[in-house]
Amino acid sequence: MKAELITIGDELLIGQTVDTNASWIGEQLNQLGIDVNQISSIRDDRQHILDSLKLSITRSQLVILTGGLGPTNDDITKKTLCEYFNSNLILNEAVLEKITAYFQSRNLELLQVNNDQAMLPNNCTVLENSRGTASGMWFEKNEVVFISLPGVPYEMKGIFSDVIIPKLKGEYLASNVLNKTIKTQGIGESFLAELIKDWEQELIEDGLKLAYLPSPGIVKLRITAIGNRENELRNLIEKYVQKLVGLIPNYIYGYDKDKLEQVVGELLAKKNASLSLAESCTGGNLAHMITSVSGSSSYFIGSVVAYSNTIKADLLNVNSELIHQYGAVSKQVVEQMALGANFRFGTDYSIATSGVAGPNGGTEDKPVGTVWIAIAADEKVYSKRLTLGDNRERNILISSLSALNLLRLKLLE
Amino acid sequence: MKAELITIGDELLIGQTVDTNASWIGEQLNQLGIDVNQISSIRDDRQHILDSLKLSITRSQLVILTGGLGPTNDDITKKTLCEYFNSNLILNEAVLEKITAYFQSRNLELLQVNNDQAMLPNNCTVLENSRGTASGMWFEKNEVVFISLPGVPYEMKGIFSDVIIPKLKGEYLASNVLNKTIKTQGIGESFLAELIKDWEQELIEDGLKLAYLPSPGIVKLRITAIGNRENELRNLIEKYVQKLVGLIPNYIYGYDKDKLEQVVGELLAKKNASLSLAESCTGGNLAHMITSVSGSSSYFIGSVVAYSNTIKADLLNVNSELIHQYGAVSKQVVEQMALGANFRFGTDYSIATSGVAGPNGGTEDKPVGTVWIAIAADEKVYSKRLTLGDNRERNILISSLSALNLLRLKLLE
Numbered sequence: 166m167k168a169e170l171i172t173i174g175d176e177l178l179i180g181q182t183v184d185t186n187a188s189w190i191g192e193q194l195n196q197l198g199i200d201v202n203q204i205s206s207i208r209d210d211r212q213h214i215l216d217s218l219k220l221s222i223t224r225s226q227l228v229i230l231t232g233g234l235g236p237t238n239d240d241i242t243k244k245t246l247c248e249y250f251n252s253n254l255i256l257n258e259a260v261l262e263k264i265t266a267y268f269q270s271r272n273l274e275l276l277q278v279n280n281d282q283a284m285l286p287n288n289c290t291v292l293e294n295s296r297g298t299a300s301g302m303w304f305e306k307n308e309v310v311f312i313s314l315p316g317v318p319y320e321m322k323g324i325f326s327d328v329i330i331p332k333l334k335g336e337y338l339a340s341n342v343l344n345k346t347i348k349t350q351g352i353g354e355s356f357l358a359e360l361i362k363d364w365e366q367e368l369i370e371d372g373l374k375l376a377y378l379p380s381p382g383i384v385k386l387r388i389t390a391i392g393n394r395e396n397e398l399r400n401l402i403e404k405y406v407q408k409l410v411g412l413i414p415n416y417i418y419g420y421d422k423d424k425l426e427q428v429v430g431e432l433l434a435k436k437n438a439s440l441s442l443a444e445s446c447t448g449g450n451l452a453h454m455i456t457s458v459s460g461s462s463s464y465f466i467g468s469v470v471a472y473s474n475t476i477k478a479d480l481l482n483v484n485s486e487l488i489h490q491y492g493a494v495s496k497q498v499v500e501q502m503a504l505g506a507n508f509r510f511g512t513d514y515s516i517a518t519s520g521v522a523g524p525n526g527g528t529e530d531k532p533v534g535t536v537w538i539a540i541a542a543d544e545k546v547y548s549k550r551l552t553l554g555d556n557r558e559r560n561i562l563i564s565s566l567s568a569l570n571l572l573r574l575k576l577l578e
Numbered sequence: 579m580k581a582e583l584i585t586i587g588d589e590l591l592i593g594q595t596v597d598t599n600a601s602w603i604g605e606q607l608n609q610l611g612i613d614v615n616q617i618s619s620i621r622d623d624r625q626h627i628l629d630s631l632k633l634s635i636t637r638s639q640l641v642i643l644t645g646g647l648g649p650t651n652d653d654i655t656k657k658t659l660c661e662y663f664n665s666n667l668i669l670n671e672a673v674l675e676k677i678t679a680y681f682q683s684r685n686l687e688l689l690q691v692n693n694d695q696a697m698l699p700n701n702c703t704v705l706e707n708s709r710g711t712a713s714g715m716w717f718e719k720n721e722v723v724f725i726s727l728p729g730v731p732y733e734m735k736g737i738f739s740d741v742i743i744p745k746l747k748g749e750y751l752a753s754n755v756l757n758k759t760i761k762t763q764g765i766g767e768s769f770l771a772e773l774i775k776d777w778e779q780e781l782i783e784d785g786l787k788l789a790y791l792p793s794p795g796i797v798k799l800r801i802t803a804i805g806n807r808e809n810e811l812r813n814l815i816e817k818y819v820q821k822l823v824g825l826i827p828n829y830i831y832g833y834d835k836d837k838l839e840q841v842v843g844e845l846l847a848k849k850n851a852s853l854s855l856a857e858s859c860t861g862g863n864l865a866h867m868i869t870s871v872s873g874s875s876s877y878f879i880g881s882v883v884a885y886s887n888t889i890k891a892d893l894l895n896v897n898s899e900l901i902h903q904y905g906a907v908s909k910q911v912v913e914q915m916a917l918g919a920n921f922r923f924g925t926d927y928s929i930a931t932s933g934v935a936g937p938n939g940g941t942e943d944k945p946v947g948t949v950w951i952a953i954a955a956d957e958k959v960y961s962k963r964l965t966l967g968d969n970r971e972r973n974i975l976i977s978s979l980s981a982l983n984l985l986r987l988k989l990l991e
Contacts, residue, residue: 177601177604177617178604178608178614178615178616178617179604179605179608179614179789180601180602180603180604180605180606180608181601181605181789181791182601183596183597183598183601184596184597184600184601184617185596187597187619188590188593188594188595188596188597189593190593191590191591191592191593192592192593192594193593195591195592195593200591201591201592202591202620202621202626203591203618203619203620203621203626204590204591204597204617204618204619205616205617205618205619206600206616206617206618207615207616208615208616213615213616220633344592346594353686354648354649354650355649355650355689355691355692356686356689358649358650358691359689359691375652376588376589376622376652377648377650377652378589378594378595379648379730380730381732385594387588387589387594442883444862444865447866448865448866448868448869448870448874449857449862449863449864449865449866449868449869449881449883450862450866450869451862452857452861452862452865452866452883453860453861453862453863453865453866453974455861455862456861456862456863456883456885456935456974457861457970457971457974459935459936459937459938459970460938461861461885462885462886465885466885466886466888466889467882467883467884467885467886467889467893468862468881468882468883469880469881469882469883469893470855470862470865470869470880470881470882470883471880472869472874472875472878472879472880473875473879473880475879476879476880476923480880480882480893480922509893510889522869522872523872524872525872525873552684552685554684556709556732557870557872558870559732561866561869561870
């Protein structure tokens with residue numbers, strides 16, 4: 166079954182709204198084993214909607230539209246669908262009752278435009294919207310299913326989860342699509358591709374697909390399998406995942422929806438261990454990533470963001486002589502920072518960062534992108550130098566991710 | 579000039595990646611006065627790319643493609659474009675030199691796949707990518723312009739800003755489109771709309787356009803003028819900006835590309851004043867925002883991220899009795915945190931935050947979203963309570979922005 170999505174709304178085309186509906190629906194369909202062929206974002210325009218419907222029917226067996234079902238004049242999806250499906254609008258008593266109750270419960274006056282939302286096409290299945298006033302609609306024409314949903318994400322997701330998923334599962338689905346994403350940190354896309362090329366070749370010969378999904382500091386690998394024998398495919402994917410773990414054990418930090426800061430948090434919690442930070446070049450971003458995880462207060466104690474050298478000495482007990490002799494961006498200083506945080510916060514583990522984030526401030530010895538990371542635990546300290554580029558934002562992000570992955574490896578030792 | 583965007587990549591269709599490239603390009607084109615007609619997201623599939631190109635030419639004069647230019651096997655955009663435009667790949671010496679230098683500067687080995695990225699179509703204009711190894715390509719066919727860009731947002735945006743905007747402006751655009759964006763913090767979209775409705779009405783009657791662009795903690799207002807008399811339009815926009823400043827002086831923190839953390843940094847630098855932080859609920863994000871500004875080390879001294887109460891007492895001299903009596907999320911404690919940071923770091927200004935970021939941890943007295951912010955200067959302290967929602971990420975972001983805006987207003991007193 167091939168699907169396509171048509172998201173309707175001027176705001177999507179001028180960059181006012183990022184189309185998160187399309188990616189959400191794409192993920193849901195993918196998990197149901199339905200291939201999404203194309204996503205088209207178009208204007209609130211009658212002819213454009215009609216043209217898109219006509220095209221979609223040549224490519225897909227399931228067409229899902231979002232947007233343009235609101236009560237205002239620029240919302241023209243419903244009347245355009247009526248034209249396309251030769252429908253008449255008829256009053257749906259059940260929907261009217263719900264809309265009336267919705268307005269009464271909020272002490273709001275029921276306007277004519279809201280009343281009109283209970284007028285629905287006579288040849289569709291009405292999909293109940295328990296979170297708002299715009300109903301979903303399910304049409305069938307020439308063996309293609311067309312579903313129209315409101316654009317408000319909260320309402321769209323409600324109808325999709327409550328009504329559409331059960332209906333698709335019950336009546337339409339045959340074969341499965343399985344995905345597994347493996348997440349790596351610490352190796353670039355092309356080096357990774359080189360390292361695993363035999364594995365990739367074998368995987369493709371076994372009928373699986375592989376995609377590389379790079380983002381700053383991280384490369385994700387997605388394996389896809391399509392077919393009917395779900396268990397067999399799942400085992401085949403698992404076999405390749407295990408082989409990959411054997412090939413590049415230190416780079417893989419998680420799978421699917423895992424985040425590195427979460428994985429590290431879980432390892433700390435499991436060990437009943439605490440963490441503190443001494444951040445210079447990451448400037449608070451490492452603390453921010455760690456505390457973005459709900460519940461992090463059970464293992465994260467705190468951080469000193471030591472931007473000035475005086476603070477490195479005062480709060481982290483770094484020897485001023487060392488800063489003078491080697492500079493703040495050095496193995497010697499970053500190691501003292503980590504040990505200083507460990508002592509100051511009394512934690513089991515500490516991470517320290519010091520580097521030239523850029524775009525200015527580099528020297529011949531220490532060009533922009535030079536970063537030192539240290540991990541301290543049990544009065545021992547281990548450090549590593551990174552050589553990054555000249556983009557400040559990327560350098561901060563990659564340094565933070567690298568530091569988290571170093572800690573992860575320490576925690577696994 | 580009508581444009582359309584084709585974003586290529588399986589990850590966009592299965593919901594693994596939200597298509598932020600399309601909305602970013604849509605916004606850029608909109609600001610140039612170019613109508614975006616359609617956005618199509620399609621698979622890394624030769625036939626699908628060819629079909630989409632054939633369709634686009636019937637609707638648009640400008641077609642921008644992103645994605646599929648990486649060095650790995652699943653990136654097939656370049657060879658498909660070669661087929662569509664009857665191109666041959668030839669070695670581009672300048673690009674090869676840049677790729678080689680890029681790898682050398684990072685002490686990385688140049689692989690064959692990277693080398694292949696210097697092989698480019700003989701009948702396109704190569705668009706320099708100063709941030710990565712995949713060049714952009716500019717083709718023309720039957721008076722339609724086709725531009726192919728890498729999918730990595732950082733690289734795509736770089737080429738777009740550095741090369742494409744100047745080229746479009748210089749060679750393709752007739753009438754002027756002028757935009758001015760006014761940035762506000764501390765007021766919601768609907769309250770703002772109510773407050774400025776007469777101003778908005780007058781602006782529209784004067785032939786200008788207004789767009790509200792809300793994001794967490796910030797509402798941007800974009801005024802657009804289209805026409806040929808550039809100076810006249812510029813003055814007209816300026817008149818409305820000045821009127822708006824009179825209406826809502828405290829909410830406006832900047833214009834166009836201004837960032838709040840940058841504006842605050844400039845105010846601090848101008849006063850030759852220093853800043854430190856004591857962060858609890860913002861967990862390092864405030865320090866991260868401030869240090870994301872290059873040169874911030876001239877005014878930012880450091881931060882204590884005090885996630886545990888012990889650290890609030892040890893490093894920020896907060897009286898443990900107060901924490902016991904009022905709780906960590908209280909006016910009393912956040913004010914002591916700010917004063918403590920001021921003393922500990924010896925700075926002119928300090929900001930402190932303490933709150934329940936959520937989604938868990940709320941009580942009846944202090945539900946999730948309760949946040950206290952304090953600003954200390956000259957041994958005086960001022961604090962404010964915010965009541966936010968239950969989304970952790972949004973709460974951290976809005977708290978950070980609110981704290982920065984409070985400091986901005988203090989600095990302007």
